[in-house]
Amino acid sequence: xxxxxxxxxSCPIPIAEYPTVLLAHGxxxxxxxxxxxxxxxxxxxNPQLEQLHDGAVLELAGTKLAFTTDSxxxxxxxxxxxxxxxxAVNGTVNDLAMCGARPLSLSASFIIEEGLPMETLWHIVQxxxxxxxxxxxxxxxxxxxxxDRGKGDGLFINTAGVGIVAPHVSIAPGNVRPGxxxxxxxxxxxxxxxIMAVREGLAFxxxxxSDCAPLAGLVAALLDAGIALHCLRDLTRGGLASALVxxxxxxxxxxxxxxxxxxxxxxxxxxxxxLGLDPLYVANEGRFVAFVAPxxxxxALEIMQTHPPGAGAARIGSVAEDPAGLVTMTSKIGASxxxxxxxxEQLPRIC
Amino acid sequence: MKxxxxxxxxQLADQYARAVARITTRPWTIMEVCGGQTHTIVRFGIDELLxxxxxxxxxxxxxxxxxxxxxxxxxxxxxxxxxxxxxxxGDMLRVPGTRGDLLSVKARGGDxxxxxxxxxxxxxxxxxxxxxxxxxxxxxxTTAPATAMAVYQASQQGISNFSLLVSHVLVPPAMEAxxxxxxxxxxxxxxxxxxxxxxxYTEYEPLAEKYHVPIVxxxxxxxxxxxxxxxxxKQLEEGRAEVENQYARSVRREGNQPAQQLIREIxxxxxxxxxxxxxxxxxxxxxxERYQVFDAEQRFGIAGYTAEESGECLGGLILQGVKKPWExxxxxxxxxxxxxxxxxxxSSEGACAAYYRYRRPTSHETR
Numbered sequence: 001x002x003x004x005x006x007x008x009x010s011c012p013i014p015i016a017e018y019p020t021v022l023l024a025h026g027x028x029x030x031x032x033x034x035x036x037x038x039x040x041x042x043x044x045x046n047p048q049l050e051q052l053h054d055g056a057v058l059e060l061a062g063t064k065l066a067f068t069t070d071s072x073x074x075x076x077x078x079x080x081x082x083x084x085x086x087x088a089v090n091g092t093v094n095d096l097a098m099c100g101a102r103p104l105s106l107s108a109s110f111i112i113e114e115g116l117p118m119e120t121l122w123h124i125v126q127x128x129x130x131x132x133x134x135x136x137x138x139x140x141x142x143x144x145x146x147x148d149r150g151k152g153d154g155l156f157i158n159t160a161g162v163g164i165v166a167p168h169v170s171i172a173p174g175n176v177r178p179g180x181x182x183x184x185x186x187x188x189x190x191x192x193x194x195i196m197a198v199r200e201g202l203a204f205x206x207x208x209x210s211d212c213a214p215l216a217g218l219v220a221a222l223l224d225a226g227i228a229l230h231c232l233r234d235l236t237r238g239g240l241a242s243a244l245v246x247x248x249x250x251x252x253x254x255x256x257x258x259x260x261x262x263x264x265x266x267x268x269x270x271x272x273x274x275l276g277l278d279p280l281y282v283a284n285e286g287r288f289v290a291f292v293a294p295x296x297x298x299x300a301l302e303i304m305q306t307h308p309p310g311a312g313a314a315r316i317g318s319v320a321e322d323p324a325g326l327v328t329m330t331s332k333i334g335a336s337x338x339x340x341x342x343x344x345e346q347l348p349r350i351c
Numbered sequence: 352m353k354x355x356x357x358x359x360x361x362q363l364a365d366q367y368a369r370a371v372a373r374i375t376t377r378p379w380t381i382m383e384v385c386g387g388q389t390h391t392i393v394r395f396g397i398d399e400l401l402x403x404x405x406x407x408x409x410x411x412x413x414x415x416x417x418x419x420x421x422x423x424x425x426x427x428x429x430x431x432x433x434x435x436x437x438x439x440x441g442d443m444l445r446v447p448g449t450r451g452d453l454l455s456v457k458a459r460g461g462d463x464x465x466x467x468x469x470x471x472x473x474x475x476x477x478x479x480x481x482x483x484x485x486x487x488x489x490x491x492x493t494t495a496p497a498t499a500m501a502v503y504q505a506s507q508q509g510i511s512n513f514s515l516l517v518s519h520v521l522v523p524p525a526m527e528a529x530x531x532x533x534x535x536x537x538x539x540x541x542x543x544x545x546x547x548x549x550x551x552y553t554e555y556e557p558l559a560e561k562y563h564v565p566i567v568x569x570x571x572x573x574x575x576x577x578x579x580x581x582x583x584x585k586q587l588e589e590g591r592a593e594v595e596n597q598y599a600r601s602v603r604r605e606g607n608q609p610a611q612q613l614i615r616e617i618x619x620x621x622x623x624x625x626x627x628x629x630x631x632x633x634x635x636x637x638x639x640e641r642y643q644v645f646d647a648e649q650r651f652g653i654a655g656y657t658a659e660e661s662g663e664c665l666g667g668l669i670l671q672g673v674k675k676p677w678e679x680x681x682x683x684x685x686x687x688x689x690x691x692x693x694x695x696x697x698s699s700e701g702a703c704a705a706y707y708r709y710r711r712p713t714s715h716e717t718r
Binding site for chain 2: 336
């Protein structure tokens with residue numbers, strides 16, 4: 001992906017090859033990246049945005065403030081293991097945690113489609129309150145809009161959040177160093193498969209539940225223990241693969257992981273086999289990777305494994321200098337391949 | 352996970368790789384027929400485990416890749432019409448025709464839906480009687496029985512708002528076309544296990560005899576493929592040319608007879624154009640005359656489309672095992688998954704997509 005050097009004001013649309021926005025532009029893959037790099041970043045450019053991290057860290061009167069926002073458009077609104085409200089709180093709390101921040105306050109904006117059952121809204125709002133209480137954050141401001149029937153998908157929620165970053169903490173992709181150890185907080189792919197199973201009416205033998213969970217407590221425990229955390233990234237859209245590729249490219253390092261150690265539950269693996277999906281690219285809502293200095297890796301893994309959302313944590317790989325910007329993976333049978341970004345979302349195959 | 356992990360076992364894979372090395376005395380070129388096998392080979396790095404004098408070439412078994420460009424244009428045309436729900440398997444949506452792809456039709460407001468089975472499309476037709484529901488029926492003998500069942504049920508239940516754009520293709524005629532070509536360099540085949548689950552493998556016996564080529568019916572996991580390669584090399588080294596069945600946990604010699612019967616009830620064998628390859632006689636399935644009321648081409652009056660391919664795409668030569676993806680000048684430069692010149696770059700079974708996704712740009716020349 002080239003930076004937008006050639007972008008000038010005489011160029012009317014920087015992504016000229018697509019006359020309309022496709023779903024893949026929001027899929028967390030290459031097209032999302034292109035939209036950010038060619039359209040948003042050149043016009044909004046500033047040092048915080050250039051980090052392309054989950055949130056921005058601002059210096060305000062001597063305090064480091066982490067600031068992030070995210071919109072939630074999941075369908076169905078309520079799914080096995082969670083709902084859009086829980087997701088909207090945990091997702092933003094997690095983005096703050098990935099900056100090394102202690103989350104403090106959230107905003108919540110509701111875009112509601114006319115006709116949404118009041119009972120559904122009540123369920124979701126209660127769920128937000130539980131999630132906020134569990135994460136120790138307050139929802140301090142908000143907004144409510146209702147759109148005509150047919151102009152929304154039941155309910156969209158946007159949340160923004162702020163948190164405080166301790167003075168000595170600096171967590172960003174650019175801090176990843178050769179030698180760092182890559183830790184994964186648990187099994188992957190559960191959220192994406194849970195949603196797909198409900199949305200597409202796929203019946204599996206067991207109900208696969210989303211992994212939606214707040215990660216701030218676990219991150220705080222790592223920070224409190226003085227672990228040298230260089231970078232954290234939660235594995236949402238695009239899954240583990242996309243997170244690793246983005247970090248390798250931003251930090252200009254080589255990340256090598258081992259497929260044999262990456263935890264995937266049997267039911268998720270089975271669903272992926274049937275649908276022709278690679279769990280590496282399937283979305284999660286309660287998983288992250290941590291890049292840790294090698295001396296601290298063993299201790300960090302122990303801490304992760306003693307906290308519920310990190311109980312299945314594993315050491316999946318390490319960072320090297322060359323070839324810069326590349327992620328490679330040792331396959332189940334011991335050979336090596338690259339891991340790359342997909343264009344958009346994975347599509348189920350024919351047979 | 353049962354039935355998966357034991358076939359992805361590193362130790363077993365290593366044992367087979369060593370066994371292959373032990374019996375190989377000279378260079379051999381083997382084609383794996385199915386694109387699913389190609390992806391396993393490239394994703395797990397099976398070719399890296401094999402001795403360097405064994406060349407695996409990738410075959411035509413990618414239904415998305417061989418669907419002719421005219422048909423994609425017809426699909427785009429039908430899907431763009433108001434009142435139509437156009438249903439397709441997921442990985443057809445990104446395949447470019449000369450007038451764009453189905454995802455772009457969706458972005459422009461067309462009702463394009465991913466289904467997992469043709470029967471899902473039939474259910475949509477029942478649910479929305481005021482709409483015309485069209486299913487894009489592509490695939491080899493593997494998907495043909497499900498399509499046939501949808502047509503059969505639609506006929507039985509008198510569902511009149513359901514039709515199909517049919518482009519089913521057959522494997523044995525394509526293998527014969529490869530063997531009969533003067534450019535052929537394939538000395539042995541790994542036949543597609545899932546196709547044989549439906550059709551059995553009696554059709555391959557005359558091919559093995561006529562062209563004196565070993566054909567091993569092979570599964571899709573790493574250990575399956577290594578065992579298939581071993582069985583094929585063993586035959587080549589011993590000068591045998593037989594049909595053998597590596598995938599016995601799924602395939603019987605006679606195949607799935609009720610499925611075959613259903614295929615014969617609904618379809619007739621027709622000549623079919625293969626994308627990048629051209630017309631192959633007796634290589635496709637078309638609706639029997641009594642079921643042609645379900646033919647979308649007729650219903651929408653769009654028969655007889657013709658379209659010119661991009662001359663730059665080497666897909667046809669790659670499908671026939673004559674070229675490797677990275678030997679195409681456009682590979683990874685002018686042709687990427689974002690801007691595909693051909694179907695092989697976007698299909699989940701396409702060889703170009705496999706190399707683009709799993710291999711480092713510089714590592715290709717080593718094999």
